[in-house]
Amino acid sequence: MQKKQKFLMLLFTVTLFVLAACGNSTDKSSAKPNKQSSIQTADDSKGDSLEKSASVGVDTTNQNDQENASNNPSTNSNDRGSQKATNLGGKTSESMKDDYLKKLNEMEESDKNVEAKTIMAEMEEQEAERYKAWDEELNKIYSVLREQLSTEQMEQVRIEQQNWIEYRDESAKKASLKYKGGSTESLEYVATQASLTRERCYELVAKYMK
Known part of the structure; x- marks a missing residue:
């Protein structure tokens, strides 16, 4: 009777060990895709941010050109004034x-x-x-x-x-x-x-x- 109980205990212990091992294997295999997915997401996010920053850089350059033109009315005025003086009767x-x-x-x-x-x-x-x-x-x-x-x-x-x-x-x-x-x-x-x-x-x- 004692031998039978020991055998059942051993069998139960082995079963738990096997189940625990299977569970760890499943967790590791499922964790790997998540890690890759997070890397890809970070790379995609980085690429998007670079594209956005590049586009913002272009827009900023154009905006700066427009601001420089608008902030220098005296230059445009001087040019027109000079042209007018030059064109006095041709x-x-x-x-x-x-x-x-x-x-x-x-x-x-x-x-x-x-x-x-x-x-x-x-x-x-x-x-x-x-x-x-x-x-x-x-x-x-x-x-x-x-x-x-x-x-x-x-x-x-x-x-x-x-x-x-x-x-x-x-x-x-x-x-x-x-x-x-x-x-x-x-x-x-x-x-x-x-x-x-x-x-x-x-x-x-x-x-x-x-």
């Missing part, structure tokens, strides 16, 4: 002065090369046309100065111009009196007006035009 203010001087030189050269009339009436008409051309050019120059100069500067030019007109007419009158009563009196008057107007054009451009 020319800069510096070249306007040069162009006017060139134009005046061409007008003067044209006066020298024009065929001189021989009949008194035609000579007087020719000088009257020369005076008209220079007077029209003087008015154009005066209009440009109105746009370029300040109010104070333009007021100074206006006063000078009034004084100059008196000087021009007085000088023309004085020159014509040398031929008072002669056929060339009126010719000398208009010829002097033309020459003085030409000189005034050069003076205004050289002194005031920018």
